[in-house]
Amino acid sequence: MSAARPTTRTGKDSAPPKPGRKTATAERKADTGPPPVGRPDVRRRTDLLTAMLRIRRFEERCVELYSAAKIRGFVHLYIGEEAVAVGVNEALTPEDAVVSTYREHGHALARGLTAEAVMAEMYGKATGCSGGRGGSMHLFDASRRFYGGSAIVAGGLPLAAGLALADRMRGMPRVTCCFFGDGAFAEGEFHETANLAALWNLPLLLVCENNLYAMGTALTREHAQTDLAMRAASYGMPAWAVDGMDVDAVEQSARRAVEGIRAGTGPHFLELRTYRFRAHSMYDPDRYRKKAEIEEWKSRDPIDRLTHLMRDNGELDDSELTRIEQRITDEIDRAVDAAEQAPEEPVEDLLRHVTSTSAEEVSRP
Numbered sequence: 001m002s003a004a005r006p007t008t009r010t011g012k013d014s015a016p017p018k019p020g021r022k023t024a025t026a027e028r029k030a031d032t033g034p035p036p037v038g039r040p041d042v043r044r045r046t047d048l049l050t051a052m053l054r055i056r057r058f059e060e061r062c063v064e065l066y067s068a069a070k071i072r073g074f075v076h077l078y079i080g081e082e083a084v085a086v087g088v089n090e091a092l093t094p095e096d097a098v099v100s101t102y103r104e105h106g107h108a109l110a111r112g113l114t115a116e117a118v119m120a121e122m123y124g125k126a127t128g129c130s131g132g133r134g135g136s137m138h139l140f141d142a143s144r145r146f147y148g149g150s151a152i153v154a155g156g157l158p159l160a161a162g163l164a165l166a167d168r169m170r171g172m173p174r175v176t177c178c179f180f181g182d183g184a185f186a187e188g189e190f191h192e193t194a195n196l197a198a199l200w201n202l203p204l205l206l207v208c209e210n211n212l213y214a215m216g217t218a219l220t221r222e223h224a225q226t227d228l229a230m231r232a233a234s235y236g237m238p239a240w241a242v243d244g245m246d247v248d249a250v251e252q253s254a255r256r257a258v259e260g261i262r263a264g265t266g267p268h269f270l271e272l273r274t275y276r277f278r279a280h281s282m283y284d285p286d287r288y289r290k291k292a293e294i295e296e297w298k299s300r301d302p303i304d305r306l307t308h309l310m311r312d313n314g315e316l317d318d319s320e321l322t323r324i325e326q327r328i329t330d331e332i333d334r335a336v337d338a339a340e341q342a343p344e345e346p347v348e349d350l351l352r353h354v355t356s357t358s359a360e361e362v363s364r365p
């Protein structure tokens, strides 16, 4: 396992404290070391493997359904990045909030949305988690505090800061976790959010999925300084770069960050170094990446990695793996069947949720 490493801190630590404001940076000092690297037990590793496989198989089925024109619109696959969603989610409780991106199937499934609700949403059916109105990019489930994906790059960041602020104002010991990409790091919304979150000591976990590309733009063409964790640390928050292909490392780092946040030390930033094995979206011919680069990253597949580790430790054999795969296949089969049978939203409901004269009406199920 490759452990996360601490980032270089900036000179802000040595700046005199501002009068009247909590000197969060001083308190945060203890939090800047690398997270402890612990070994989860066999059961835990099996759960992590199952969760990652579930996301992978779900999306592979989506590719088939997309080719069969059952699913339409934009679809952004998470294949290759599963360790990030699964590892981070392990550190969160159901009371915490999650804000996602348009590449969000993995976040939603890891968060506990059922394959049935997500698949129905992919089909645009009324039984989908967003009532069939959102599709792939706008999965949402307030009951699980999953505040959705968004087509707007970096659009989730201010929303996440708002959720974190609201929880803190209500005195609730919750964490808001926001996933976003390296492309979002280049947006003003990231920098405004990071600044305010640090200034206001918000209970916010910023999870940057650095997969080296923002659509067809390589990180090195977009960022003058590509050490994103170091840049995030300059806002005065603990920030670590982590191997995002290693689910153990992701989980341990996320746990350490969440512990720090719950202890009141303000926002934390994780840069998860990961890679998407597929194109940006179903429409992308993917001509900007070299095959050798893709293959190199595939050799670090987080699912293969954990499978091999467990096999080497004698924790997993063929029959157990077959059982896990079968359970997942059955679940996805049931989800597809249910989505096929599910009703469309009736035409007379077309204007529901579009305009309202009262908040009550909007929140009506």
Ligand SMILES: Cc1ncc(C[n+]2csc(CCOP(=O)(O)OP(=O)(O)O)c2C)c(N)n1
Residues within 6 Å of the ligand: 103, 151, 152, 153, 154, 180, 181, 182, 183, 184, 185, 209, 211, 213, 214, 215, 280
């Ligand atoms: C504000 C905004 N600008 C541009 C776009 C077009 N766009 C869609 S995805 C994308 C790349 C974002 O990359 P990144 O944040 O790294 O996420 P990834 O797709 O790698 O997960 C861009 C520029 C958009 N959707 N929203």
